[in-house]
Amino acid sequence: MRPDKETILAICNKISKNTLMETLEIEYIDCGEDFLTAKMPVNSRVHQPMGLLHGGASVALAESVGSAASHMFVDNNKYEVRGLEISANHLKSKKEGNVFATARIKHKGKTTHLWEIRIEDEEGKLISLCKMTNIVLPK
16 A cells, blocks of 8 residues: 555655755655646755756756656565666756756656656746656665
8 A cells, every 4th residue: 555645755765864855955845646746946065166056956856756756656675766867958058946856757667767857946937858767676
C-alpha cells in the first residue's frame, strides 16, 4: 500500500537533510498519483555571476524531484533508483523569488522511468523544461 501524501512529503524532506537538496533549500511541497512538486528559493546561493538563476541549480532541482518521484513507485526495500540521463532547456531567467519543479511520469516501466519536469515561477511561467530517465535496480 502506498503511503499518504503527507507521509511521502515528510520522507522526501527528511532524507534531504545534509544533502545538496538541503544546501539548495529544496522543499517537497505536493504529490499525487503521477507527480511530485518541490520548490527552491532563487537568491544569491543559486545565482550565476550575472545575478540570475544558474542553469545547474535548475538541473539539480529537476534531478532531485525526478529521482524522488521514481522512489514513490518502487519498493525501496527491494529496489534503488539511479538517474541515467537528464536534459534541460532553460527558457526564461529568474532573479529572485521561488521556482517550482513538478515531475510528471511519462513512462513507468519495470526498469526505466521517464519524467518530464517543468520548472515554473510563482505565476506559472515556464523557466526550464527538463526530461529525465531513471533506472530501477534491484538492491
